Structures are given as structure tokens and as C-alpha cells.
Amino acid sequence: MVTRPAGHLPRLVVAAPSTGQGKTTIATGLMAALRARGLEVSGHKVGPDYIDPGYHAVATGRPGRNLDPHQVGVERIAPLLLHGARGADxxxxxxxxxxxxxxxxxxxxASTAHVAAITRTPVVLVVDIARMSRSTGALVAGMAAYDPAVEVVGVVLNRAGSARNVEEVRRSLRLPVLGVVPREESLATPSRHLGLVPAGERDEAAALVTRLGEHVARHVxxxxxxxVARSAPDLDATPWDPAREVTPVPGGPVVAVAGGRAFTFAYAETEELLAAAGCRVVRFDPxxxxxxxxxxxALLLGGGFPEVHVGELARNTALLAQVREAVAAGLPTVAECAGMLYLLDSLDDVPMAGVIGTSAAMSERLVLRYPVARAVGDSLLTxxxxxxxxxxxxxTALTRAARGWTPAWEVDRELIGVASPTLHASYLHVHWAGHPHLAQRFAEAAAAAVPVPAPPAVEPPAPVASVVDLPPDPLLExxxxxxxREVGPGLLDLAVNVHPEPRPAWLERALAEGVRASTNYPDPTPARAAIAELHRRRPDEVxxxxxxxxxxxxxxxxxxxRHVVVVHxxxxxPHxxxxxxxxxVTVVPCRAEDGYRLDPAAVPEDADLVVLGNPTNPTGVLHPAAEILRLRRxxxxxxxxxxxxxxxxxxRESLARDRRRGLLVVRSLTKHWSLPGIRVGYVVGSERSIAGLAARQVPWSVSTPAVHAALACTGPVAVAEAGRRAARIAAWRSVLVAGLAERGVEVVESQASFVLARLGAGAREALRGQGVAVRRADTFPGLDGSWVRIAVRPPETTALLLGALDACALVPS
Incomplete structure (x- = not known):
């Protein structure tokens, strides 16, 4: 950290001729590279975007900041830049x-050029030259000369290819080339329906940013x-100070601010204003x-992607209920975009907090506006x-207008959002640094509010020392x-689908050989060839x-x-x-009245990825291959x-040998050959698809013992034994289904090594009391707690299950 005059700040702007040139990659990598040199780096983003500053924060270790004249006013841009960069090199x-x-x-x-001119900051242009040579010079010359108030001082050539092309581009330029960055697709940041995936939602964000920094450091x-940065002149401005914008309120009221993966959109200055106004800001994860x-x-629900995490949000019913009661009781609450969705009755038909009496759903239309909004009436904020x-x-779009509320804003002659003396919610994002009176009013409302009562303590049940103790349920996942998770000491395992018979001697020998050969790095090439021969395909299709x-x-x-569908x-x-x-993920349900069979017509036409099992776990339904092929588009x-x-x-009905485009088939050797601890499977598909998947595979992810197992389990001896095992499973399944039918139990017609049976609520727990473990089914979308999945076992084992059912009196007499 450095001490320097208030207006002195080494700085540069990373810009581009258009979107898609790679400026986020270069800017973020540059921040990480400079930080790795031991410099204190401050990251900033022109405009309202929340996502890029998230990556900047990972790269710099400081909050990412926005510079947006439209939201905060021209006069605040230089002060906010100096504020955000306090102590930075x-x-x-x-x-x-x-x-x-x-x-x-x-x-x-509010363009990049506008901000560069306001702050008198030199500009470095990032230009993608993958499809250009001498035209680069003309493009850069035009960009540099277009506005005399903007000083373009250098160029970074991105996605560079051959040395000859790079040299041709260099000769065309009249500005210094500060870097030549080659193509590196593995460093691309992933996007979703509204742009990049926020860093807060990516577990690998830190590793990605580190790699970006190393990549930029090598080539820039x-x-x-x-x-260039040190050539920037001193700024004639005073750093922005939130303490000068608001007056502290008494009592230090607690303002709860939503965070976590579903609520990643926030401007750092909002919390700084609230803290300066005397509030104690406490983050929580909905x-x-x-x-x-x-x-x-008081409650602040910012933006993010709740539609991506809607299932997890809905499962946190205790918090939803508390929020519903607290907001209805007058808790001062501000909700922007995602926050508003959280307060609706439902989002994509999934229940939310139920504060605002309407719902929302994903739509085909992207709403992107940069408006001036006018407050409709007096409210908590306005x-x-x-x-x-x-x-x-x-x-997303509201399914209908919320009735009984005053609209929050008028935007382009449209009334949006809802507002009251204690609630302000809409799709509009506002940067409070440009309107500090909003923070002041919110803090004053918080100081006058009654704290939300703590939820009543729930006494945990007394532990019972017994083999029927269940492991903790993953409530949120x-x-x-x-x-x-269902099995345990002393329990008869009918929950896990691993084949119950011993592994064949030839497989044991292959595994032992794999362990002996594991002193070398694994090579899956022989296994690819063997699998390809089994399915009459080429090795590059495996x-x-x-x-x-x-x-x-x-x-x-x-x-x-763009639109993922999972058939449940x-x-x-996979989900x-x-x-x-x-x-x-869009869920397309198979209906119970249809025997949980696939209806291809139920899959939305615009789906670009459709996932289904065959035979399906947990129903055991075997879908006709012809019906699956009807899904191709x-x-x-x-x-x-x-x-x-x-x-x-x-x-029967396997598509592993079908070479039509658009098909990917995943196979596993885990269950049929009792290899859950080895982890071995494969994908077959077109050469192009397999190459795309292989490019994302971690090196040596498949161990040497797994490679040997794959070789053994796809040879002629294994094929013959697999057929015999399948015949035995069919016979065992008949005994199980008949025994359940005799007891009046509803069973879905299965062709697999398990059956889905409706034993009724509480049956799974009762069977555990008899020492029998079966798989709960209510964690599969579309099923409830009355269903269980039962692994097919030899008749003598099935007899123990049926006896336990009789002892529990779980079935009709």
C-alpha cells in the first residue's frame, strides 16, 4: 500500500473496438499479473455491470468498483475512482x-471514451486479430483519432495466431504493441443467459484468475x-467519502444484506454508505x-441469478417463512431484481417468499434498459x-401485475415494481453513490424499526443408539x-444398486495388474480401442x-x-x-399415469440439451430407442x-452403436461389475463431440486400475458374463415384483436391477427399524416420500425384505 497525494493515481483504461475482443480476459489477467508482482491493484469497470467487478475482486483482493456517469453523475466519476483506489499502486x-x-x-x-476523458486516463486497446491482419492498423488508427479528448496510447493483440500474421499486424500499427496474447480457449470465462457466470458462483474462479494472470504476464x-499508467496526469478531484454523503442514525441498526451464490450483484459503495449512516451491515446467505x-x-435483497438456484432457495423454507412474516409486519426492505423475485409468490412455478402477490417466469425476451426512472409516489426510498x-x-418477466401496491417507478412510460412506506422492490438497479439520500432514508427507517424476533429454538431430538440411525439428510442438496447414504452397520443393503455377487476372478486379476502398473501415468488409449470395438465405433468416438x-x-x-432439459x-x-x-435446468416430468414413460412431445422445441436415463433410475423404465430418437433436432x-x-x-434399446449426430451415450461399469471405488465409465458420440469433451477433461482423471477394468469388462468373456448376470437379475426381479404384488404394493414396471415401489409414508424408516435399508425416492424430482427404490437381490435376500414388510404391517392386508 502506498501513500501519495490525493489526486495522484497511476492508471489506465483497457478498452476494445467492440464487445467480444477479450478485454475482460486481458483486464482481469492484467490485474492479477500486476498483483503477483507485489503491487496493490485497484480494479474498476465502466458501466453498470456487476459480473466483471467480481472477477476483478478475485484478481486484486479488493472490491471491484463501477464507474458509471449515467447512474452516479459525471461529477462523481473521478472522486469514486480515487476512493476505490485509495492506497493502490x-x-x-x-x-x-x-x-x-x-x-x-x-x-x-457513459461510454468508455467518456469515462477515459473525464478521468484523463490513457487507453490501451485490446484487439482480437484472429481474423484480421493489416485492417487492424486502420481500425486502431480510426479509434485513436475519433475523439481528441481520448488518448489511446498502446495496443494488446489478442487471440494471435501465426508469427507471420502478427508481424503483418505490427507493421500496420502506428501505436506501440504492449502485448501479443495467443489463443487460449481454456481461459474463457463461462456465460449464461445474462452474460458471464459471476465469480461468486464459480468454485474455480480463483484458479482461473491465477491462470489468467500467468498467461497475461507471459505475453504482455x-x-x-x-x-503507461504512470504517465496519467494527476486528477483535480477529492476522493469520494461516504461519511460526507450521509448522517449517522442512532442505535447501530442491523441491516441484513443477502449474499451467497444466488445474490452476487452489489455495488461496494452501498454498504459503505449504510455503514457511514451508522448501520451495522451483516451478510447472510438465503x-x-x-x-x-x-x-x-432492515433487509436489503440485491441482484443475482435466483432462477439458477430457485430449487435451493425454495428448500430453505424456514428462512422464506421468516422473511414473509417480517416483511409483512413492516420490516424496511429494499429488493432489486433478484431480490424482488425472491419476494414473489413463485419463480418458474417454484414457491418463493409470497410477499408480493404475483409470480415470474423465464421468458424469451431479454430486457436490457439504461433508463432514467421517475418515482411514482412517496415510499420507503423515494x-x-x-x-x-x-x-x-x-x-424473467412477471406473469401479471402485482395488485394492491403503488408502483415503484415509471420507466419509459411503463409502471414497474411495488412500493410502500416499508417496501421498495423492482427490476431496476440503482447505484446509491449517485443518490445517497436513498441510503439515508433506508438507514433512518432501519433505526426506527423493531428488530425481527429470533425464530423459536427447536430442541433436537434425543439421540437413539441403534443401527436404524439415519445419517443427516442433505436438506439443501x-x-x-x-x-x-441409506446404508449402515447391521443393515441389509437394498438401497445401493451395486451387483451383489462377487467380482469374477478375471476382473480381480485385471484390477491387481492395474495396481501394479500404476507406477506409471495412466494411458486410456487401449481401453478406448476396446470400447470402440465393442460398440462398432472408432476410437475417436469414445x-x-x-x-x-x-x-x-x-x-x-x-x-x-441456452436451454437445458432434464427428463425426471x-x-x-446430471441435473x-x-x-x-x-x-x-428445465424439468420435463414423466407422468405417473403414463407409467413414467417418455413423452417426446413434452420437451420444449428450443431445448439444445436434453438428458434422460435409459433404463431410468429410479423407475427402471426402459424407453424405446425410437422414442428417444424422436428428440433429435x-x-x-x-x-x-x-x-x-x-x-x-x-x-435392448441401447443407442451406444447409433452414430447419428446429436447423440451422446454415457455408460458406467460401476454397478454391474461392483466397482464403485474404482470409478470407470465412458461416453460415446461423434468425433467432434468427443473431442470437445476431451478438451475439458482433467489430465489422468481415469486411473490405471480403472483403465485395466475397462479393458477387462469390455472383452468377449465379460460380454458373455454380463448376459448371464442380466438373465439372473431378470429372474430375481420377477420374484421381488411378485412378492410385492401379493402384498398389494404398487410397483412401476422395471427392466433394471431395481424397482420403484410405493410403500407409503414412513415405510423407509420402519424398514430400517427391521434392519433393512432401501433408497428414499423423494429426492428424485417428481416423486414423494411414499415411494422407495429397492435393489434387486437374490430370492433369499428378497425373502428377508418381504418378511420385514410383513413385520412392519406396511402393506394392505
């Missing part, structure tokens, strides 16, 4: 869109960049925290007629609940994976899917992998999870 400002692109109809107001002249912070006197500069950015789970993760991160109820790991990758991928197809006699 250098400030890096990332531009927005093209250098001269600003608010439409305003001749470039950091000394030259620092020389995904995981069961209650508001102790003593909450007084009638007041105007603010704000922005809207959302792809049912998609990650697996059968192994990818060996660490179980089906890795395959699902690779597919989830392969593309920026089915194995939840979970897609959510982890930041995708919003141009530019759509159909992912078929055939993890249990080897339990089906003759592997």
Missing part, C-alpha cells in the same frame, strides 16, 4: 462494449503497461442460512417525482443424495471417464447451453452437474444415461 479500468459506445441517443454518454510487457441475522432491523439513473437486465459422474460434469461444462424422475447427478456449471444434443443398460437382457 495502480488502477486498471475495464471498459464497456466498444470504446465509443455509450447510452443510446446520447452521443457516447508489464513494465510498458506500468509506464441458500443456506436458516434465519435472518440476529437483531435485523419521494414522488424524484429521478434516478438506473439499469435493468433480466430475462437433495440432488446429491445417493443410495450409499472417451473413457472416471465413472458416469465425470462424463456428466464434462457435458455440463462443454458448451454454454431420473438419476439426479446437479448442470446446476454446478451455472446452467438453469438440429443443434440439439440428446444425452442418454445408459448406466444400467447392461442389466437389461440383450441390452
Amino acid at each position: 495502480v488502477a486498471v479500468v475495464e471498459g464497456v462494449m466498444g470504446l465509443h459506445d455509450g447510452r443510446l441517443g446520447t452521443d457516447g454518454f 510487457d508489464l513494465d510498458a503497461v506500468l509506464d 441458500l443456506t442460512d436458516p434465519a435472518l441475522p440476529d437483531g435485523t432491523q 419521494r414522488a417525482g424524484e429521478e434516478v439513473g438506473g439499469h435493468e437486465f433480466h430475462r 437433495p440432488l446429491l443424495h445417493h443410495g450409499d 472417451l473413457v471417464t472416471a465413472g458416469a459422474a465425470e462424463a456428466f460434469e464434462l457435458v455440463a461444462r462443454w458448451k454454454q447451453w 424422475p431420473q438419476f439426479t447427478e 446437479a452437474a448442470l446446476e454446478r456449471a451455472g446452467h438453469r 438440429p443443434k440439439r444434443v440428446v444425452l442418454v444415461d445408459e448406466a444400467f443398460i447392461d442389466t437389461v437382457e440383450g441390452e
Whole structure:
């Protein structure tokens, strides 16, 4: 950290001729690279965007800041820059869109060029030269000469290819080249329906930013960049100070501010204003925290992507109920965009807090506005007629207007949001640094509010020392609940679908050989060839994976899917992998009245990824291959999870040998060959698809023992034994189904190594009391607690289950 005169700040703007040139990658990497040199770096973003500053914060270790004349006024830009960069050695400002692109109809107001001119900051242009050579020189010359108030001082050439092309580009330029950055697709930041995935939602964000910094440091002249930054003149401005903008209120009221992965959009100055106004800002996570912070006197729900996490938000019912009661009772509450959605009756038909009597759903239309909004009436935050500069950015829409409320804003002759003396909620985002009176009013309302009562303490049940004790249920993550959580010491395992017979001697020998060979790094090439031969495909159409789970993760991160559909109820790991990758998942249910069979017509036409199991876990339903093929569309991928197809006699309806475009088939060797601790599976598909997945696979993810297992389990001896096992499973299943039918139990017709049976509420727990573990089914979307999944076992084991059912008196007499 440095001490320097108030107006002295080494700084530069990273801009581009247009969106898509790579300025976020270069700017973020530059911040990380300079920080790695030991410098204190301050990151800034032109415009209202919340997401890029999140990556800036990871790169710099300081809050990312926004510089937006539309929202805060021209006069505050330089003061806010100096405020955000207090103690920094250098400030890096990332531009927005093209250098001269600003608010439409305003001749470039709030553009990168406008901010560079206001702050007298030199500009470095990032230019993607993947498809250009000498035209780069003309483009840069035009950008540099267009506005005399903007000083373009250097160029970073991005996505550079051959040395010959780079040299041609260099000769065309009249400005210094500060860096030549080659193509590196693995460093791209993922996007979703509204842009980049926020850093707060990406577990790997820190590692990605570190790699960006290393990449930029290798290919950009950091000394030259620092020389550019140090050439910036001193600013004739006083750093912004929140303490000069507001007056402290008494009592230190607690303001609860939503955070976590679902609420990542916030301007740092908002919390600074509230703190300066005497509030105690306490963050909480609506995904995981069961209650508001102790003593909450006001609630701030900012923006984010609740539609991506709607299921987890809905499952936190205790917090939703507390928020509903507190806001209805008059808790001062401000909710912007995502925050407003959280307060609705429902979002995409999933229940929310129920404060505002309407719902919202994803729509085809992206709303992107940069308006001046006018307050409709007096409210918690506003007084009638007041105007603010704000922005809207959302792809959800209200299903109908909220009745009984005063609108919050008039925007482009449209009334939006709701407002009252204690609540202000709308799609509009507002930067409070430009309107500090909003923070003042909110703090005053908080100081006058009664703290939210703490929820009543719930006495935990007394522990019972017994083999029937259940492991803790993953209340917030049912998609990650697996059968192994049901088993325990002394329990008969009918919950896990691993084949119950011993592994064949030839497989044991292969595993032992794999362990001996594990002194070398694994090479899956022989396994790819063997799997390809089994399915009559080429080796480049096969990818060996660490179980089906890795395959699902690779597919989830392969593309920026626009509309993902998962057909449920089915194995939840693909759904979970897609959510982890930041995708919003549309559930298409198979109906009980149809026997949980696939209806291809129910899948939305615009879906570009459709996932289903065959046979489906947990129903055991085997869908006809012809019905699955009806799902194919141009530019759509159909992912078929055939993890249990080897339990089906003759592997009927398998699509592993079908080479039509748009099909991916995932197979697992885990369950049929009793290999859950080895983790081995594979994907088959077109050469292009497999190459795309392979590019995202971690090196050596498939162990040497797994490679040997794959070789053994796909050879002729294994194929013959698999057929015999499938026949035995069919016979065992008949005994189980008959025994359940004799007791009046509803069973879904299964062709797999498990059956889905409706034993009634409480049956699973009662069976545990008899020493029998079955798989709960209410964690599969579309099923409730009356269903359980039962693994098929030999008749003598099935007899124990049926005896336990009789002892529990769970079935009709």
C-alpha cells in the first residue's frame, strides 16, 4: 500500500473496438499479473455491470468498483475512482462494449471514451486479430483519432495466431504493441443467459484468475503497461467519502444484506454508505442460512441469478417463512431484481417468499434498459417525482401485475415494481453513490424499526443408539443424495444398486495388474480401442471417464447451453452437474399415469440439451430407442444415461452403436461389475463431440486400475458374463415384483436391477427399524416420500425384505 497525494493515481483504461475482443480476459489477467508482482491493484469497470467487478475482486483482493456517469453523475466519476483506489499502486479500468459506445441517443454518454476523458486516463486497446491482419492498423488508427479528448496510447493483440500474421499486424500499427496474447480457449470465462457466470458462483474462479494472470504476464510487457499508467496526469478531484454523503442514525441498526451464490450483484459503495449512516451491515446467505441475522432491523435483497438456484432457495423454507412474516409486519426492505423475485409468490412455478402477490417466469425476451426512472409516489426510498439513473437486465418477466401496491417507478412510460412506506422492490438497479439520500432514508427507517424476533429454538431430538440411525439428510442438496447414504452397520443393503455377487476372478486379476502398473501415468488409449470395438465405433468416438459422474460434469461444462432439459424422475447427478456449471435446468416430468414413460412431445422445441436415463433410475423404465430418437433436432444434443443398460437382457434399446449426430451415450461399469471405488465409465458420440469433451477433461482423471477394468469388462468373456448376470437379475426381479404384488404394493414396471415401489409414508424408516435399508425416492424430482427404490437381490435376500414388510404391517392386508 502506498501513500501519495490525493489526486495522484497511476492508471489506465483497457478498452476494445467492440464487445467480444477479450478485454475482460486481458483486464482481469492484467490485474492479477500486476498483483503477483507485489503491487496493490485497484480494479474498476465502466458501466453498470456487476459480473466483471467480481472477477476483478478475485484478481486484486479488493472490491471491484463501477464507474458509471449515467447512474452516479459525471461529477462523481473521478472522486469514486480515487476512493476505490485509495492506497493502490495502480488502477486498471475495464471498459464497456466498444470504446465509443455509450447510452443510446446520447452521443457516447457513459461510454468508455467518456469515462477515459473525464478521468484523463490513457487507453490501451485490446484487439482480437484472429481474423484480421493489416485492417487492424486502420481500425486502431480510426479509434485513436475519433475523439481528441481520448488518448489511446498502446495496443494488446489478442487471440494471435501465426508469427507471420502478427508481424503483418505490427507493421500496420502506428501505436506501440504492449502485448501479443495467443489463443487460449481454456481461459474463457463461462456465460449464461445474462452474460458471464459471476465469480461468486464459480468454485474455480480463483484458479482461473491465477491462470489468467500467468498467461497475461507471459505475453504482455508489464513494465510498458506500468509506464503507461504512470504517465496519467494527476486528477483535480477529492476522493469520494461516504461519511460526507450521509448522517449517522442512532442505535447501530442491523441491516441484513443477502449474499451467497444466488445474490452476487452489489455495488461496494452501498454498504459503505449504510455503514457511514451508522448501520451495522451483516451478510447472510438465503441458500443456506436458516434465519435472518440476529437483531435485523432492515433487509436489503440485491441482484443475482435466483432462477439458477430457485430449487435451493425454495428448500430453505424456514428462512422464506421468516422473511414473509417480517416483511409483512413492516420490516424496511429494499429488493432489486433478484431480490424482488425472491419476494414473489413463485419463480418458474417454484414457491418463493409470497410477499408480493404475483409470480415470474423465464421468458424469451431479454430486457436490457439504461433508463432514467421517475418515482411514482412517496415510499420507503423515494419521494414522488424524484429521478434516478438506473439499469435493468433480466430475462424473467412477471406473469401479471402485482395488485394492491403503488408502483415503484415509471420507466419509459411503463409502471414497474411495488412500493410502500416499508417496501421498495423492482427490476431496476440503482447505484446509491449517485443518490445517497436513498441510503439515508433506508438507514433512518432501519433505526426506527423493531428488530425481527429470533425464530423459536427447536430442541433436537434425543439421540437413539441403534443401527436404524439415519445419517443427516442433505436438506439443501437433495440432488446429491445417493443410495450409499441409506446404508449402515447391521443393515441389509437394498438401497445401493451395486451387483451383489462377487467380482469374477478375471476382473480381480485385471484390477491387481492395474495396481501394479500404476507406477506409471495412466494411458486410456487401449481401453478406448476396446470400447470402440465393442460398440462398432472408432476410437475417436469414445472417451473413457472416471465413472458416469465425470462424463456428466464434462457435458455440463462443454458448451454454454441456452436451454437445458432434464427428463425426471431420473438419476439426479446430471441435473446437479448442470446446476454446478451455472446452467438453469428445465424439468420435463414423466407422468405417473403414463407409467413414467417418455413423452417426446413434452420437451420444449428450443431445448439444445436434453438428458434422460435409459433404463431410468429410479423407475427402471426402459424407453424405446425410437422414442428417444424422436428428440433429435438440429443443434440439439440428446444425452442418454445408459448406466444400467447392461442389466437389461440383450441390452435392448441401447443407442451406444447409433452414430447419428446429436447423440451422446454415457455408460458406467460401476454397478454391474461392483466397482464403485474404482470409478470407470465412458461416453460415446461423434468425433467432434468427443473431442470437445476431451478438451475439458482433467489430465489422468481415469486411473490405471480403472483403465485395466475397462479393458477387462469390455472383452468377449465379460460380454458373455454380463448376459448371464442380466438373465439372473431378470429372474430375481420377477420374484421381488411378485412378492410385492401379493402384498398389494404398487410397483412401476422395471427392466433394471431395481424397482420403484410405493410403500407409503414412513415405510423407509420402519424398514430400517427391521434392519433393512432401501433408497428414499423423494429426492428424485417428481416423486414423494411414499415411494422407495429397492435393489434387486437374490430370492433369499428378497425373502428377508418381504418378511420385514410383513413385520412392519406396511402393506394392505
